[in-house]
Structures are given as structure tokens and as C-alpha cells.
Amino acid sequence: MVILVLNCGSSSIKYQVIDMESASSKLLAKGIVERIGLAEGDLVHKPVGKDKFELQQPIPDHTTGIRLVLDALTDPAHGVIASLDEVKAVGHRVAHGGEFFAASCLVNDEVKEKIRQLFEIAPLHNPANLEGILSIEKVLPGTPQVAVFDTSFHQTIPAVNYLYALPHLYYDKYRVRKYGFHGTSHKYVAKVGAELAGLDFEHSKIITCHIGNGASVTAILDGKSFDTSMGFSPVDGLVMGTRCGNVDPSAITFIGQKEGMSYAQLDEMMNKKSGVMGLTDISSDMRDIDDAYDRGDERAIIARDMHYRRIKKFVGEYAAEMGGVDLIVFTGGVGENSSEMRESVASGLEFMGVKFDCEANRGARGVDKILSTPDSRVKVAMIATNEELVIASDTYELVR
Known part of the structure; x- marks a missing residue:
């Protein structure tokens, strides 16, 4: 199953294309789109086993950037898939899941609305993450999407460690608490490290x-x-x-x-x-x-x-x-x-x-x-x- 992984920032898109099987994975390509919304944007595409491809042109928004990524993936010279039909799913890094998401989930209207509700406490990340999801809906309509949250792994932290010694009113009203980040990284390296040790x-x-x-x-x-x-x-x-x-x-x-x-x-x-x-x-x-x-x-x-x-x-x-x-x-x-x-x-x-x-x-x-x-x-x-x-x-x- 070929999966496109996206990490959308306010003016950038990091991506990887990975062919997943139940017991293994194979990286096909990775790259980055930068300077979105500026006069001149950049795409650097690195297909495994082929020469790096670079492109400079105006990239006004994330949808345009993702279209350029998909064009690069299917290009006869530096592409890694024959057609976009091979992309069976898209996985997104989403910075903040609040208390809504203790695990990764398939994207639907309810999930998008909850990501939007968290804009207030993650203004630098969640809007760009949601923009990536909405852009995929435009360029790859009907393709399943999954949101993977930086905060999910930390939802097991006990209250004695996640609450602040502030008036409880502010937790009740605004959910002011410790959330933690880098959760996908911490979980991954802990598992691999435990196996190694x-x-x-x-x-x-x-x-x-x-x-x-x-x-x-x-x-x-x-x-x-x-x-x-x-x-x-x-x-x-x-x-x-x-x-x-x-x-x-x-x-x-x-x-x-x-x-x-x-x-x-x-x-x-x-x-x-x-x-x-x-x-x-x-x-x-x-x-x-x-x-x-x-x-x-x-x-x-x-x-x-x-x-x-x-x-x-x-x-x-x-x-x-x-x-x-x-x-x-x-x-x-x-x-x-x-x-x-x-x-x-x-x-x-x-x-x-x-x-x-x-x-x-x-x-x-x-x-x-x-x-x-x-x-x-x-x-x-x-x-x-x-x-x-x-x-x-x-x-x-x-x-x-």
C-alpha cells in the first residue's frame, strides 16, 4: 500500500512516500516544498535510486504545493509511481489533538472540526495541518486520510503530572493543562531503543x-x-x-x-x-x-x-x-x-x-x-x- 505522509507548516510541506506492507516498509521518495506564499517557492524532490529534482516557481498556497508534489511523484523521469491511483492513503502530522484524540484516527468532518477548535491553543501549527487535509480533498478526492497527533502519546500522563497549580476554573473553562509534544518521536525511539537494549x-x-x-x-x-x-x-x-x-x-x-x-x-x-x-x-x-x-x-x-x-x-x-x-x-x-x-x-x-x-x-x-x-x-x-x-x-x- 503506497502512502503519502505530509507534514504541513505555515509556509512549507515536508513529505515522504512509503510503500507499506504488514511486516516491512520501503521509502520511495521524500522532499520538501518551502516558501509557500512568497514571490518564489522551492520544491526539492528526492526519489530513491534517482537524481534529485528541484523546482523554483511561485507557490501561492498549500494546494498548489501538493499538486507539484504529486506531479513530481508521477513524472516519467524522476517519479516513483506510475499514477496517482497508486496512492491509497495520506497520513498527516497534526501538532495538537488536545483532549479529543488519544490515538490516530481516520479524518472525517468531526475530526476536521475538532482540529479547527484547537486553532486557539495551537495557532502556529494546526491551521497549516488542516490546510494540508483540505488540500488533499481537492487534489485527491475520495482518498482516505489519517491524522496522527503529536499530543496523543501523552494523553496517558496522570492528572497529578498534567495539571497546573492554577485555579481549577481555567482547566474547566479552557482546558489549560500540560499536553506535551513530539509524541510520535518519543514513542518510536522508546520502542526501538527497548528492543535494542x-x-x-x-x-x-x-x-x-x-x-x-x-x-x-x-x-x-x-x-x-x-x-x-x-x-x-x-x-x-x-x-x-x-x-x-x-x-x-x-x-x-x-x-x-x-x-x-x-x-x-x-x-x-x-x-x-x-x-x-x-x-x-x-x-x-x-x-x-x-x-x-x-x-x-x-x-x-x-x-x-x-x-x-x-x-x-x-x-x-x-x-x-x-x-x-x-x-x-x-x-x-x-x-x-x-x-x-x-x-x-x-x-x-x-x-x-x-x-x-x-x-x-x-x-x-x-x-x-x-x-x-x-x-x-x-x-x-x-x-x-x-x-x-x-x-x-x-x-x-x-x-x-
Whole structure:
């Protein structure tokens, strides 16, 4: 069954085409459409076993972008399917499912309406995700669609961990609570990591660290999300590329009062002008921070140390919360590529039963690997995340 996986952002479309069978999967192509709505858009299409194809032209909306993707998929020179009839289903990443969705689901009018109702608490993501669904209805009418939610995996978190100590009125009226994100990634790498480490996923204590420009740590107890660092929005928890993470709320209201900033301006500051970018005025990309760190830039040294230390704090917190840990997993763009970050976080945890193998860690990139010594009571692993495969698998099971 050929499945198209879409991850629609406000001005971009990431996609993969995967041929799914019950026991295996085969990637046929992947690519990205960028600069939607600007004067000149870009399409980069990468078919497996063929040359990369690139296209620059105005792409006014998501429907146009998806049409270009479908044209590329069926093109005689760089396509991977003979006709669009081969696409049997489309799976969508949807950022926020609120309390509506504890699992992936087939898209219907009710599902679309609930995604729309969540625009208010996910204004940067859900509108674009819904736009992708509506666009497929136009260009591939009648094709089954599945929504896979970033928040679904975290719906097992107990109330003692997802509620805030605010007046209960605001949960009752507006559902203000912790939701968590990166759920598909945390679930995938925990399962793969447990298998690699020889653990029973359903009877284990796992801490997963998804570290990229956006980042979160999750405690997974007996196969279910138990706690996670992101909260009502993705701004909570770790120090990230442009997000501040944990901060005293009074510091924000104080700045707003002093600077005469609106709620929208404060939100933009916390989400787009903070993190390592705000700390350094250099970049939101950890590779640039690493370069500045190596040059001895004082701000970069503080920012990187804060970033690493916050991850370690959550690892320790979640180990305490679960009464121990069997496996710590690193994933995401930084988690899979930064040996320095992994060593900084995992070193010094010997009191927890971690014996980190620095030699195995050096140079490890993008390949699933155990990074602890054979006699380490707590295993440490690096697992390459594959959220698209999770989306394709859920889509396959629901449509089949």
C-alpha cells in the first residue's frame, strides 16, 4: 500500500512516500516544498535510486504545493509511481489533538472540526495541518486520510503530572493543562531503543530525549507516557533554539510591564527570540553555538552549558519520579549528531547506575547504537527517529 505522509507548516510541506506492507516498509521518495506564499517557492524532490529534482516557481498556497508534489511523484523521469491511483492513503502530522484524540484516527468532518477548535491553543501549527487535509480533498478526492497527533502519546500522563497549580476554573473553562509534544518521536525511539537494549517495552522505565531546535524529554513508564517537559505549549521545559523553556512567570510579566509589551509580543519573545538565540545573539542553530563555544565566546559557553544542564535536570527528575530508569535514549537533530551533548548529559550519572561509554559515543551519528558499557545497569542509546514511518504505520493500520 503506497502512502503519502505530509507534514504541513505555515509556509512549507515536508513529505515522504512509503510503500507499506504488514511486516516491512520501503521509502520511495521524500522532499520538501518551502516558501509557500512568497514571490518564489522551492520544491526539492528526492526519489530513491534517482537524481534529485528541484523546482523554483511561485507557490501561492498549500494546494498548489501538493499538486507539484504529486506531479513530481508521477513524472516519467524522476517519479516513483506510475499514477496517482497508486496512492491509497495520506497520513498527516497534526501538532495538537488536545483532549479529543488519544490515538490516530481516520479524518472525517468531526475530526476536521475538532482540529479547527484547537486553532486557539495551537495557532502556529494546526491551521497549516488542516490546510494540508483540505488540500488533499481537492487534489485527491475520495482518498482516505489519517491524522496522527503529536499530543496523543501523552494523553496517558496522570492528572497529578498534567495539571497546573492554577485555579481549577481555567482547566474547566479552557482546558489549560500540560499536553506535551513530539509524541510520535518519543514513542518510536522508546520502542526501538527497548528492543535494542533487550528490554520489555511494556515493563520498563525509559527516558527519551528528543533534542533539536525544539526539544523535549519524556518519562515513559511501562510503555506509556508518564510525564514530559513541554507543557500547554512547546515553549515549556528545555532551553531550545528560540524558546526559553522553564522560566518564572513573574519574570515575563515584569518584562512586559517595564517594556509596555502586549501579550502577543511577550509570546513572540518567549517563542522566537529566546533560547540559545536570545542568550547569545548569534544563532538558534546549535552548530553555530558549538563553533562560538570552541572560539571561547562567553555567551555561547553559558548558553550551551545551560542547554545541556537543563536536559540532565529533567533526566534526573524523571528517574526520581519513576523510581529509577532502565534506558535513556537520545534522538532528534542534535541528539543524533552531537556527541558532546550526549556525553555532557550522560556523564556524572554513575550514582543512577549509568556507565557511559565515551569511546562508543565518539563519532556516533544517525545509526541506532548502545552508548553505555556492557555492565551498565542503566542502558544509554542513540536512536534515529522516524516520525514519518510512525505516521505511515498508523495510516496503514487504520486504512487497512
